[in-house]
Amino acid sequence: MITLSDVRKDYSSEVVIGPVDLTIPAGGITALIGPNGAGKSTLLTMIGRLLGLDSGTIEIAGYDVTSTASKDLAKIVSVLRQENHFITRLTVRQLVAFGRFPYSKGRLTAVDEELVSQAIDFLELADLEDRYLDQLSGGQRQRAYVAMVLCQDTEFVLLDEPLNNLDMRHSVQMMKHLRRAAAELGRTIVVVLHDINFASHYADYICAVKDGKVAEFGTCESIMTEPVLTRVFDTPVQVIDGPNGALAVYY
Template sequence: MIVTADVTKNYGSSCVVDGVTLSLPKGGITSIIGPNGAGKSTLLSMVSRLMDMDKGTVTVDGLDVTKTPSDVLARRLSILRQDNHMTARLTVHDLVSFGRYPYSKGRLTVEDKRHIDEAIGYLNLNDLSGRFLDELSGGQRQRAFVAMVLCQDTDYVLLDEPLNNLDMKHAMGMMKLLRRAANELGKTVVLVLHDINFASWYSDYIVAMKNGKVAHEGPAAAIVTPDVLSDVYEMDIKVHEIGGQRVSLYYE
């Protein structure tokens, strides 16, 4: 379980994450939603130790992320950042193999190669394995980065806006892959999402942030309601249901 206690981050006089305390459930998909500037990506960066916190603690299965050795934490938790551009010219296979670094330190074993092949296959990238990243479409490249994260073989997978720059078809494909990873591989997937419809359809648990704080949290059905979403986004949001499933939102 990922637990945050009073996690705070300030930029000068501006508090972007304000005393956030959470216990994120193990297993399934947890989505962090909220308006721009709510502190979603900053919180995820502190959970993954990409950013220092000014106050508070974060533990992953009891391990304090600020005190746990990097190679130990990297076997428990992986993250895909929002900005995942590569300056080096790499093939898909090269990129995915980076996911094994916490285990092999660059010297790939037979076990590492098995994980690489499985991750490439899982993301349907076999035909693209030898292609360079700059030769791929945005959706293909994003799948390659997710394959790298899955190749790291961690219990917890954190993704910061994985649907960024993807059209609706590729965004849906990405969410289906993440749902499969949670269901079939037993991963705990935590992601920052802007699309509330995708959060509603694919999430088990939703954390809604506003002004650097947790405004609401709970099972998806409890959060995707007109009252909660209208409070979070400060606009009138309606929820359309078909057969009891919340499937779309519209705004007035």
């Protein structure tokens, strides 16, 4: 599991994240949702040690994120930020292979190559593995980055807005891939999402963040209620019964 205890990040006297106390269960998908500027991405990057804490502790599977050696932490948790500054002369396979760096240090073994192939196949990229990243669509490129993260073979996977700039069809495909990764590969996936309905349909738990704090945490059923969503998003929300569960409608 992932445990945050009294976590705080001070940007200024007016902008503060925390204090946050949160336990994210192992297994399945936990979605971080909330208004723009609520602190979702900041929480995720602090969990992944891409941003330091001003106070508090974060533990992943019992390892203190602050004090654990980078080489060891990289075998426990992998992170995909929303800013993917890719190098155009990398092929899909070369990009995915970067996920093996914590183990191979750049010298891929036969086992590494097999894991790269498995990640490429899992994200349905086999036909594109020799294509350069700048030759791909946004959705294809996003799948390649997720394949790289899965190839790192960590139990915990942190994804910051993986649906960013994807259309509806590619967003659905991406969430189905993540659902499969959680179910078939046994990964614990924490994902920042803007669409509450994607969160409710594909996640196991939802963490609603507002004003730098955890406003609500629980199962999708407990979060997908009109009082909770109206309070979190500061706008009237109606929850209706859809064909595959609750749907939030804004008005």
